[in-house]
Amino acid sequence: MTIHPISVLWKNNTDKHYSLKIIDISLRGCAQVMFQNNPITGLLFFIAIFIAAYNNNNPLAAWGCIVGTVLASITGAIAHDVKSWRDGLYSYNGCLVGIAIPVFITATPIMWLCLVVGSVVSVIATVCIADILKTWKVAALTAPFVLTTWVILLASYAFHNIYGSGLPAPELSQHYIAASQNHYSISFFIDGTLHGVSQVFLFPGILASLFFIAGLAVESVVCACYAIIGSFIATLLACYLGANPHEIEAGLYAFSAVLTSVALGTVFNHPGWQVFIYTVSGIIFTVFIQAAMNVLLMPFGLPTLTMPFVISSWLFLVPNKELMPEHRH
Amino acid sequence: MTIHPISVLWKNNTDKHYSLKIIDISLRGCAQVMFQNNPITGLLFFIAIFIAAYNNNNPLAAWGCIVGTVLASITGAIAHDVKSWRDGLYSYNGCLVGIAIPVFITATPIMWLCLVVGSVVSVIATVCIADILKTWKVAALTAPFVLTTWVILLASYAFHNIYGSGLPAPELSQHYIAASQNHYSISFFIDGTLHGVSQVFLFPGILASLFFIAGLAVESVVCACYAIIGSFIATLLACYLGANPHEIEAGLYAFSAVLTSVALGTVFNHPGWQVFIYTVSGIIFTVFIQAAMNVLLMPFGLPTLTMPFVISSWLFLVPNKELMPEHRH
């Protein structure tokens, strides 16, 4: 890759000015949700998040995302690992916490307190989990985001002043019976696949999805392809197994598979045929884990967030960790 | 142990022919469910499984067991650990997955897809969990089987085309009240003890149980005794504590204890008086863990499978791992 003069200029300025440095880290942090270390990718992702949040009538989620990412970027300095900090590896969990809290919790001043607490704790959780997992040379992925957010969402049930208006009602699981035989159209699969990409950031949306894919393609076209392939295979499989078609169309069976696909196919393994087959296996099992966790969390009224991706990726990464590129050790 | 000429002949042929090698690994894999590395034991176990499955009107479970074991034996070659692969250590989880899926899921073509996915993933899970646990020098035991199967069983609730007809209905736990004071006969204890042995492979059955015990005795009479002792103590304790007598008689409080008893008493420790007392402590606590997990999984409509044995054995093995025979490191 040739280094553009503008990229050198940017680097020099971010080294000198603290506020520019935090902006750079925040952009990279946003991009790291999908494993990219590139501020342009991050910028495109932020645009996509704003489009998705405004289209879904929840603008606070976009602003919360900025607050969460910036706070995590500032807090990340405590981690004593300057390289990871500068690469945004302490920021991406705060980015997702910043979206998730306004999505699931009613907007009040205490919601913002939860968002601040969640973003800061997500950094401590990242350091903690990364330290535990380095024994087996796997990354923390989005586990810090999921665990921190689950704690706050569960706590919302116990606190009068935090209301989880976006949470499903706790109930015992029952076998899902389809209302009628479904005839899936081509547009159904396109919708499910694209929504799957944008659901990584907790919103459905076609236009947002195209921005996310563009952001990936800026850094790596292969990566963008793996995201689409992962989403498409997951959508197809969920239809074949007979999942709820509304959930499939909203991308809720595909978003974890998008991340698994990118992680297994391009980030932690060297691309190739064997890796492609291994990645497809990972995508298939991610759909089962997604369904299993939907059911498992039903009695608690909790969303799975990206935990199915995390579990599936750990499962498939630990056995072949010797393939992992150096920079992710 | 003297080496029979027939055993040498078998070894030479399994080295030369791939299909014989897979048969040998599959037989050893079946035997490894109870920690034995012996194809004769495996053969007796397979006979027992067929008897039990046909007697319980679920012949598919026996055929599924063969499919699962063979698939796991083939997949195990990816693990780059030829010794463990040849010893069947990547096959025993697939063997149990192959029984469990037909036991809990209604027979459809998608059930067979689940069985194939489960068997293959059980190998990846074995490599993953074994790698994680080698930090503390304990074995994966049947955790890969349990976790893989749980994912598929939970997912069955979310998918219209997978029906978990053998699963208990999800419900909130209530304190168990015995209908009347029970008077346990001697035949009750004999039934509970023998069913406990065969329930390791998910079916009750007296004749099957005798074949399982014979299979153990072929390799080690001490091992067979520990299996019976474990089952008997667990049956006795469950009666004393007042568990559901139908479940005790079906061996459902004893099967985890059978495995704990064999694991702690003969496989991972050198036999002796201290080890005997330690093993009895392990058996006693396994009964508590079995009851606790029955209750814990009630709201999810899930069976415990052999997880109580896994947890109990990890709990009792980590503290004295320096006693573990070399071959299990």
Place this chain on the structure above:
Amino acid sequence: MTIHPISVLWKNNTDKHYSLKIIDISLRGCAQVMFQNNPITGLLFFIAIFIAAYNNNNPLAAWGCIVGTVLASITGAIAHDVKSWRDGLYSYNGCLVGIAIPVFITATPIMWLCLVVGSVVSVIATVCIADILKTWKVAALTAPFVLTTWVILLASYAFHNIYGSGLPAPELSQHYIAASQNHYSISFFIDGTLHGVSQVFLFPGILASLFFIAGLAVESVVCACYAIIGSFIATLLACYLGANPHEIEAGLYAFSAVLTSVALGTVFNHPGWQVFIYTVSGIIFTVFIQAAMNVLLMPFGLPTLTMPFVISSWLFLVPNKELMPEHRH
């Protein structure tokens, strides 16, 4: 610290006489629940436990505490780590098991069997968990007590002869709605704070709390202050977030924070301003974890015990484990 002649006399006698040694270890074990290695602290704690148990009409909990602590102290000798054994580090979990079983289980001979099994297994669990956690240089804390007790309490639902009369009924969680706007008085905060300290040992109580604080102050006044500060901040935050006022007043939102505060502020870190801020962050997130676990355990009819403290402390200790004083490695 100067060494009193009486302390030398005590040391010499405990070295010589087995029964005195067990008494010394039991006293230190009781003190280790709050991280103190001091028999005088343990004596004051035992007095506090007797006051609290008798005032709450459950004298068996005090006697159970003695039985549990002594049994764990005797069993601890199997651990081959004489220093930790003599310091009471294998006894404090048995101390808490000995209180918890009579608090939650109806008094019958089988209750005492559970207490004996729980105390002995708590030692094995301590060795197991400490061995697992030494990979990351963190302590087992009270995890062995919590996990062992959870197993027995869950099992009580399945056994006719063990009745968990002190357990909450299993139910699905609902968002807590306060009956009316609360006006908290100063005495409310004082009660909540003091009850929070004594709830570490599972009972509310003002007088008992003063004895616990005195016990801490005997060894370290800073430690006693951190206990009170942790309890006060947690009480305040729980009010602000709108928790159930009866539970706040009973100290149920503060007891985990008391332990987190002492652990992060004085035991595992060198005191100072940075550590103080870090500890306050830990206290704040402990309140969220406490609420989250209350909700998470509702469908199982289980109390959280001190698990919120354990999780919060692991989360905040792993990232800065290099600060840990040597003796706790």
